[in-house]
Amino acid sequence: MKRSITRLLMAPSVILLLVWMIIPLSMTIYFSTIRYNLLYPGQNNFVGLMNFEFFITDPGFIPAVANTLILLLSVLIITVVLGVILSALIDKPFFGQGIVRVLLISPFFIMPTVNALIWKNMMMNPVYGIFAWISNSLGFEPIDWLSSYPLMSVIIMVSWQWLPFAILVFVTALQSQDTEQKEAAQMDGATGFHIFRYLTIPHLARPIAVVVMIETIFLLAVFAEIFVSTGGGPGYDSTNLAYLIYNQALLQYDVGVASAGGLFAVLLANIVAFFLIRAVGKNLTV
Amino acid sequence: MTYLKITDLQKHYDSYHALRGINLSITEGEFVVFVGPSGCGKSTLLRTIAGLESSNGGTIELDGRDITELASSKRDLAMVFQSYALYPHMTVADNLSFALRLAKIPDAEIQEKVRSVSASLQLDPLLERKPKELSGGQRQRVAIGRAIVRQPKVFLFDEPLSNLDAALRVQMRLELARLHKKLGTTMVYVTHDQVEAMTLADRVVILNAGQIEQVGTPLELYRKPNSRFVAEFIGTPKMNLIPADKITHKEDEFIFDLFGHTIHFPANRIKGEQPDSVIVGIRPEHLSLVAENGDLTGRIELVEHLGSEAYAHIQLQNDQTIIVKAGARTELKDGQEVHINVDVQEIILFNNKDQVISVIPEEA
Numbered sequence: 296m297k298r299s300i301t302r303l304l305m306a307p308s309v310i311l312l313l314v315w316m317i318i319p320l321s322m323t324i325y326f327s328t329i330r331y332n333l334l335y336p337g338q339n340n341f342v343g344l345m346n347f348e349f350f351i352t353d354p355g356f357i358p359a360v361a362n363t364l365i366l367l368l369s370v371l372i373i374t375v376v377l378g379v380i381l382s383a384l385i386d387k388p389f390f391g392q393g394i395v396r397v398l399l400i401s402p403f404f405i406m407p408t409v410n411a412l413i414w415k416n417m418m419m420n421p422v423y424g425i426f427a428w429i430s431n432s433l434g435f436e437p438i439d440w441l442s443s444y445p446l447m448s449v450i451i452m453v454s455w456q457w458l459p460f461a462i463l464v465f466v467t468a469l470q471s472q473d474t475e476q477k478e479a480a481q482m483d484g485a486t487g488f489h490i491f492r493y494l495t496i497p498h499l500a501r502p503i504a505v506v507v508m509i510e511t512i513f514l515l516a517v518f519a520e521i522f523v524s525t526g527g528g529p530g531y532d533s534t535n536l537a538y539l540i541y542n543q544a545l546l547q548y549d550v551g552v553a554s555a556g557g558l559f560a561v562l563l564a565n566i567v568a569f570f571l572i573r574a575v576g577k578n579l580t581v
Numbered sequence: 582m583t584y585l586k587i588t589d590l591q592k593h594y595d596s597y598h599a600l601r602g603i604n605l606s607i608t609e610g611e612f613v614v615f616v617g618p619s620g621c622g623k624s625t626l627l628r629t630i631a632g633l634e635s636s637n638g639g640t641i642e643l644d645g646r647d648i649t650e651l652a653s654s655k656r657d658l659a660m661v662f663q664s665y666a667l668y669p670h671m672t673v674a675d676n677l678s679f680a681l682r683l684a685k686i687p688d689a690e691i692q693e694k695v696r697s698v699s700a701s702l703q704l705d706p707l708l709e710r711k712p713k714e715l716s717g718g719q720r721q722r723v724a725i726g727r728a729i730v731r732q733p734k735v736f737l738f739d740e741p742l743s744n745l746d747a748a749l750r751v752q753m754r755l756e757l758a759r760l761h762k763k764l765g766t767t768m769v770y771v772t773h774d775q776v777e778a779m780t781l782a783d784r785v786v787i788l789n790a791g792q793i794e795q796v797g798t799p800l801e802l803y804r805k806p807n808s809r810f811v812a813e814f815i816g817t818p819k820m821n822l823i824p825a826d827k828i829t830h831k832e833d834e835f836i837f838d839l840f841g842h843t844i845h846f847p848a849n850r851i852k853g854e855q856p857d858s859v860i861v862g863i864r865p866e867h868l869s870l871v872a873e874n875g876d877l878t879g880r881i882e883l884v885e886h887l888g889s890e891a892y893a894h895i896q897l898q899n900d901q902t903i904i905v906k907a908g909a910r911t912e913l914k915d916g917q918e919v920h921i922n923v924d925v926q927e928i929i930l931f932n933n934k935d936q937v938i939s940v941i942p943e944e945a
Contacts, residue, residue: 481632
């Protein structure tokens with residue numbers, strides 16, 4: 296009796312959540328098995344797995360998967376390594392600590408589109424960008440970042456966007472580190488580097504795992520930065536899965552193939568999550 | 582021979598003068614306890630010796646070397662912290678060997694040292710555990726082991742027993758005393774617990790408001806306090822303090838009244854001039870309850886039975902309460918009228934500046 300009432304009371308929210316998830320998922324699965332091209336309305340016959348075949352054999356597929364993984368891993372490494380170093384540096388009180396912290400956190404408040412525009416037009420532009428100006432004043436040829444190193448440009452933008460998140464998490468974690476432990480290590484003859492290596496890094500293991508997992512969720516779906524800056528190009532050089540799916544659905548009007556791509560992206564996310572959680576999950580049990 | 586010498590040590594925080602000129606000499610192998618109320622500077626003093634706080638004046642010398650400006654890692658001191666401060670990600674064995682590994686001592690030697698320390702502190706079954714899998718007492722032993730394994734010149738203890746429960750505290754206190762006997766290393770120990778101070782110390786340093794009040798063996802401090810602060814701080818229950826009146830000065834006697842009872846105090850036991858006002862200090866065990874003809878009379882307010890003894894809180898005529906030590910099997914009842922005898926030999930007199938002006942007679 297008691298249990299059925301509990302279930303009854305929970306039912307509305309459970310059903311809502313289920314519907315919320317089931318309807319888009321089942322529609323995606325449905326679309327991925329029919330011919331659904333906006334240029335040929337009315338011809339929505341069942342095609343089996345042909346959409347998947349189209350998506351996987353697309354010339355952009357292999358580069359897109361590779362770019363997605365390169366982007367993910369590079370940004371993870373850059374944000375975690377720089378994040379740990381910077382947070383350790385700003386952990387000790389110094390003059391202007393408050394302002395420095397706010398400045399370090401602030402890129403996180405800038406929306407991805409604006410972030411990409413800033414980098415595209417103010418930093419990386421080969422004519423009037425700051426990097427070009429630096430190159431010119433040092434007597435070098437300016438680099439056209441977006442066409443010469445498209446993926447690296449995207450990696451820089453996304454890292455800039457996500458470094459603050461890592462710093463935010465790590466700075467908070469460092470504040471909970473026990474000062475008596477550090478003092479004990481000092482008495483034991485440890486230098487600043489030893490304390491960082493043997494006390495701070497192990498202390499940060501769990502926050503690092505958290506940052507890696509949360510960033511993975513968002514980095515697999517990077518889109519705005521690519522859309523605004525490189526447009527996936529040149530060729531497929533900076534196209535990731537999200538952008539390829541967009542390309543299929545809204546540039547080639549093929550909703551069926553795009554849905555198949557979406558399902559593949561879910562699969563990839565699960566594979567990545569499986570390995571990452573196994574790799575960093577060990578730290579979560581400490 | 583002086584081993585650790587502190588000269589005119591000063592420490593300022595922003596608006597707070599924490600140490601006001603500390604002078605102290607500690608000989609090798611001594612067990613010195615810093616004791617005092619909260620905020621008296623005892624922990625600051627220890628941390629300054631350790632090099633965890635910088636000083637604002639004065640010098641610290643260890644074994645003939647000036648270490649005032651030396652980094653704490655180079656001072657060759659080991660410290661046991663109140664929170665134990667074990668490294669949470671390392672096993673007990675790694676905690677013990679951390680300092681040795683940093684010092685790049687050969688592996689075989691490290692293992693030998695860790696083994697002997699863990700055997701002497703009964704840590705052998707715990708070596709592979711992480712600190713969070715240990716009980717409070719075990720963590721404390723690991724923290725002590727981590728200090729011992731380095732064979733430092735001086736051990737520093739910062740209230741190491743205050744996080745333990747009462748029974749364990751007594752046990753660890755004994756272990757520390759044994760350890761000191763065995764190692765013979767100089768130990769400096771901070772506590773706010775006067776029982777720890779009295780039982781462990783060769784010498785006790787009583788601090789008050791950033792200054793040393795008095796230094797001496799536990800018994801010296803108990804019997805011959807320099808000031809009212811020391812007299813009140815040492816001893817449980819506290820010393821009774823009663824203002825005297827009707828003071829008369831005579832050639833060989835100092836006469837005063839204690840609630841109507843006249844006390845003749847030998848003049849040769851007064852330091853310097855005979856004062857015009859005086860406070861009488863007397864410990865509970867130097868007062869005794871008698872059937873009649875006592876020096877004082879009062880009414881029992883409360884009796885605390887401790888098993889081996891009892892303390893009677895007695896209200897005197899002028900509403901002042903004094904504490905008298907009574908026998909364990911006393912049949913006292915609340916509200917009962919009692920007579921009290923005062924052991925004049927043991928009286929300590931304070932002048933109006935809270936300084937002691939009486940001398941305890943040397944035992945014949």
